[in-house]
Amino acid sequence: MRAPRGLTHRAAFVGSIVLTLLATAPTAHAGGAGPAGHDGSLVLVGGALKDDNTEVYSEIIDRAGGAGARIGVITAASVPESQDPDAADPDRCSNSACNGAYYSALFKKHGAADAQWIPVDLDHVANADSDAVVAQVNSMTGFFFGGGDQYRYIQTLLRGPGQKDSKVLAAIRAKLAHGAVVAGSSAGAQIASGPDMVSGGESYEGLRDGSAPGYFEDPTRLGYIRQGGFGFLRSALIDTHTGVYGREGRAYRLAADTGHDRVYALDENTALVVDHPGSTHEQLTVLGPNGVGVLDLRQAHATTSPAGWTLCGARYSYLTDHDRYDARSWRVRPATGKQRLTPEDAAPVSANTDVFHSAANPDGSAYSFRTTARALAQSSAQNTATASTFESGPRFDVTFTKARTFAAWSGDGSTAETLVGLRISIAPR
DSSP: OOOOOOSOTTOSOOOOSOOOOOOSSOOOOTTSSOSTTOOSEEEEEOSOOOTTOHHHHHHHHHHTTGGGOEEEEEOTTSOOGGGOTTTTOTTTOOSHHHHHHHHHHHHHHTTOSEEEEOOOSTTOGGGGGOHHHHHHHHTOSEEEEOOSOHHHHHHHHEETTTTEEOHHHHHHHHHHHTTOEEEEETHHHHTTBOSSEEEEOOHHHHHHHOOEESOOSSTTSOEEETTOSOOSBOSSEEEOSHHHHTOHHHHHHHHHHHTOOEEEEEOTTOEEEEESTTSTTOEEEEESSSEEEEEEOTTOEEEEETTEEEEEEEEEEEEETTOEEETTTTEEEOOTTOEEOOOOBOSOOOOOSOTTOOTTOTTOOTTHHHHHHHHHHHBSSOSEEEEEOSOOSSOEEEEEEOOTTOEEEESSSSSOOEEEEEEEEEEEO
16 A cells, blocks of 8 residues: 555645534543653654654654554544545555554564554544453553544544543553653644644735634634644644645744744654653653754734734744753753854855745745745854745745844754754734
């Protein structure tokens, strides 16, 4: 079979319904007291996890017990077999069952003693409260949630308007609390979110129109689920596929609209490893070829005028392979071997007229926001650079500024990799 399909390039969801708005206040999950005191860990991938990413697969397996690891694979975010027109074709199928088999085989290939599909999906919702499936979950030492549509995880593993844990999710939550690893990619990472989990949208439309609670048919509309996902990670909002799809803008807007002061913006094929999630000792490490943006809104101020929405005082850090981050102190610890970068590039920072990689621009480039940020970090001639959205009406300018406390680190002494504390403002014109 081919690799499982994740989210489409421009939609966080592929459903055709509009979600009835959830209750206005988040409620505790019935499966326990939430993430406080977790002894387990999370491995959250920004999507498009490659089959040969040994670093990330090995991390999950090591945390699940190494050679004795038993991985439970949950792919309920995929369409079920009944909705897959290619279900009978092992080379073309992309449904929950064949995706579960695909990931199970991959984990075994990378060294797990066993990996099994946990048979919960839209065709088997009742299995989430099956004692037999709970027993299967309890025999596992780690879990992997696949990509697709994160709302399907809510439909299959949570119950009722209060989003109470099913028996299977309660069992997974208990395993996490007692040391298991819970991993996920794309929707499987997004569902780890606490309140105000993003449910779709594009950066430009989000900046222009703002966010709203719900799950919308229009894939460009910035929506969020008030009660969130499973609540495994609550120290920040989570976004995925960030650099490839230019989601930094929507992440800043959603955080500002919902009163969050931090977003972990995950890039593809790269993991954010979280030790002691939910505790005062929560520590994060980045693994992989890309990175994780930390969007900091502690000192940000958002206003709306007839001209449009403005954000001032936000900050942006970008962590790369083996960098560490202390969630409580907000402190970045660059990886051993990286050195403080001294800017030496005298050339002007290149113009950027598509800072959020618009779907409307056939010539746009992925990782556009990061590209400008790194170019400014390397510049000896500029302390400020301005990029703009491809769309107009209004057009938004994003201004990057090297504040006094800004710093960059490099592995080769000349190329900016890790960025800490770049100041960001967004304004219409």
